[in-house]
Amino acid sequence: MNLAFWKRNKDDQPRKRKSAVREWLDAAVFAIIAATLIRTFIFEAYTIPTPSMEKTLLVNDFLFVSKISYGPRIPNTPLAVPFTHHTLPFTKYTKAYSEAVEWPYRRLPGFTRVKRNDVVVFNFPEGDTVALEQQDQSYYGLVRSLGRDAVWESYHVTSRPVDKRENYIKRCVAESGDTLSLRDGVVFVNGQQAPIPPESERRYTVQTSNGDPLNPDRLDDMDISGAENTLSAGLFLYNLTPGNVLDIKKTFPTVKDVQPYFSGEQSVFPYDTAHYHWTEENFGPLYIPKKGATVKLDSTNIAIYDRVIRVYEGNTLEAKNGQFYINNKPADSYTFKMNYYWMMGDNRNNSLDSRYWGFVPEDHVVGKAWLIWMSYGRGSIRWSRLFRTIK
Structure with missing residues (x-):
């Protein structure tokens, strides 16, 4: 492969044929450069590591994230090992980038802007993390029991540049300039109830007439996990989608009642209990900052x-x-100098999201989740999920 094909042969002499090793080396360099440009400016592959977006996105869904939708960011740290994020493969703490050159935030024009209900990939905004996405549930539980600051100290290691922080994926429920509130777990934006994603999950209490939990084998066939907890005799806690609620009422004659469950936790943003008695289920009203406001x-x-x-x-x-x-x-x-967004997981009771760390700045936005190209679970490929667009 001739990477200098544009150069003329002044003497019209036959060019010396490159060795096979040189041909392969040139091809590899070209492939690395092309793939890096595509990954940086067009789209990037991403894997769902936690259930915070279920059932919209499942653990081990493999996605393409469009960077041209909102406009690709110019990297803050352009000197980096290709195909890595912040650490070298097979290492925990060895940086895969250099801070010798750091560029300010700039974004090329895109086809659209971040809108309500978009599923967005972004860099985790509250400082730096070490594989925090993989520890979503443990962090979530510690925050609720100990408070954010106490937990934050145990997770904080060092401050990484914005583009090298952990990638998160959530749904944008409010954009810059909106006023958001939650009432009994239902999101309201500018006074109007926000659409509920049809595959979103939340906790429900299920009361049975015989005092027994629902048959786990039948639940498994319905793609519903078993009871998370037994609240009292005949009262059980399940994580369900709106469709699941209707299905179990039809399927199980022993079901007497199904109601949303409210935990009443208060360790939420902005952690100022003197002025805000907000909980994960009842929150706001809160203004989302807009550039120039x-x-x-x-x-x-x-x-x-x-x-x-x-x-x-x-x-x-x-x-x-x-x-x-x-x-x-x-x-x-x-x-305000930038636009900000409010991000929440579709699995509302099992998501570390803006309710716990606040706003997502526009310079943290990576791209729009676009397509599921591969998915597997329970030891096999989920064929029905392949090549599904994300809504």
């Missing part, structure tokens, strides 16, 4: 926008004698 700052909302001002947008923020100072200047308001 201005909010008034006071003691009641500073916990909400503190991280946006300091970390995501790179300012200093101090409070002295009842006055806020941004970049050492008195301030009673703030104008």
